[in-house]
Amino acid sequence: MAGILVLAEARRGELRDVSLELITAATELKAKAGGELAVALIDATPERHAARLAAAGVDEVLTVRSPVAQFEPHVSARAVEGLIERLRPTLVLAAHSIDALGFVPAVAATGGRGFLSDVTALGWDDGPVAIRGAYGDKLVAEYDFPGKATTLLLLRAGTFAPAAAGDGGGGARVTEVAIELDGVARTEHGGYREVPAGDVDITKADFLLSIGRGVEEKDNIERFEELARRLGATLSVSRPLVDAGWVPGARQVGQSGKTVKPRVYLALGISGAVQHLAGMRTAETIIAVNTDPEAPIFGVAHYGAVIDMFELADELEQALD
Numbered sequence: 001m002a003g004i005l006v007l008a009e010a011r012r013g014e015l016r017d018v019s020l021e022l023i024t025a026a027t028e029l030k031a032k033a034g035g036e037l038a039v040a041l042i043d044a045t046p047e048r049h050a051a052r053l054a055a056a057g058v059d060e061v062l063t064v065r066s067p068v069a070q071f072e073p074h075v076s077a078r079a080v081e082g083l084i085e086r087l088r089p090t091l092v093l094a095a096h097s098i099d100a101l102g103f104v105p106a107v108a109a110t111g112g113r114g115f116l117s118d119v120t121a122l123g124w125d126d127g128p129v130a131i132r133g134a135y136g137d138k139l140v141a142e143y144d145f146p147g148k149a150t151t152l153l154l155l156r157a158g159t160f161a162p163a164a165a166g167d168g169g170g171g172a173r174v175t176e177v178a179i180e181l182d183g184v185a186r187t188e189h190g191g192y193r194e195v196p197a198g199d200v201d202i203t204k205a206d207f208l209l210s211i212g213r214g215v216e217e218k219d220n221i222e223r224f225e226e227l228a229r230r231l232g233a234t235l236s237v238s239r240p241l242v243d244a245g246w247v248p249g250a251r252q253v254g255q256s257g258k259t260v261k262p263r264v265y266l267a268l269g270i271s272g273a274v275q276h277l278a279g280m281r282t283a284e285t286i287i288a289v290n291t292d293p294e295a296p297i298f299g300v301a302h303y304g305a306v307i308d309m310f311e312l313a314d315e316l317e318q319a320l321d
């Protein structure tokens with residue numbers, strides 16, 4: 001088979017959402033890539049998630065039983081080597097995640113294969129074409145991989161819409177793949193340590209009211225926080241407000257913050273730097289409010305208003321009263 005292999009990801013027994021995003025990316029390329037689309041899960045109990053991974057467009061779900069209960073990079077590396085030997089895929093798609101970063105580059109390097117991390121868009125031109133930011137996202141760079149029989153790409157979570165999960169009734173074959181993995185693990189999982197979540201998870205919000213440097217002063221933030229609360233929105237921010245120590249980092253949207261995909265993203269006083277856009281451009285509806293009609297945020301907004309955010313806040317507060 002010279003097709004596409006997706007590496008689904010599970011952590012602590014849960015299938016990670018990015019697995020379904022990878023399937024979307026793969027199905028979009030499948031016709032051009034030719035061959036089959038296989039989705040593999042390497043896990044202690046991979047069969048638990050096989051039905052969900054059998055989404056539309058998937059030809060085969062491969063379950064690879066890991067001898068260790070939690071992710072271990074050497075086990076995954078060996079398993080993926082085995083899968084590549086078996087399937088000979090042109091393209092392998094995995095998440096740009098902490099787990100995949102721990103072994104996919106090694107699989108690519110040892111096999112002399114193509115590799116790129118943090119990919120945000122894909123194409124096909126006689127082989128895979130991958131797009132990602134360069135020089136701190138100041139440039140958008142396009143990469144191809146001439147002469148590589150297999151290329152492994154890590155896709156940024158949140159940039160592709162998740163495929164509808166399979167319900168067990170789809171047409172995909174489910175195959176248990178036996179790969180010798182005993183004794184491969186070189187590390188032992190010591191346990192998970194919870195990261196302080198901050199006061200809120202902006203990645204789960206349906207409606208984000210996001211403020212930027214247009215807010216001018218720390219003292220003005222409370223007003224927009226209250227406005228967000230009254231509108232049923234969650235407050236998020238651009239990076240300068242975090243750098244100034246005005247708002248916790250958990251609320252930052254962008255390349256070095258969170259990637260969000262709310263139904264509505266209302267951006268007030270945010271210019272729309274590429275690093276900010278990297279975290280929110282796939283929101284369903286983007287509404288931009290800025291006094292500068294040339295602000296780049298208007299380039300991605302579905303609706304825009306060239307007005308003062310404080311005047312808008314006056315109007316909204318009156319309407320809510």
Ligand SMILES: Cc1cc2nc3c(=O)[nH]c(=O)nc-3n(C[C@H](O)[C@H](O)[C@H](O)COP(=O)(O)OP(=O)(O)OC[C@H]3O[C@@H](n4cnc5c(N)ncnc54)[C@H](O)[C@@H]3O)c2cc1C
Nearest residue numbers: 212213214238239254255256257269270271275276291309
């Ligand atoms: C490696 C790297 C990573 C980065 N990561 C991130 C990231 O994750 N997230 C992020 O946001 N940034 C990030 N940045 C910073 C980014 O480059 C920008 O500096 C930042 O996004 C700008 O924030 P801003 O739009 O709030 O401020 P500004 O660019 O200063 O824009 C403020 C905007 O408010 C408008 N405005 C002013 N007053 C009003 C008013 N009264 N009413 C309405 N509009 C008004 C102005 O016209 C202007 O467009 C990163 C930079 C680098 C180099």
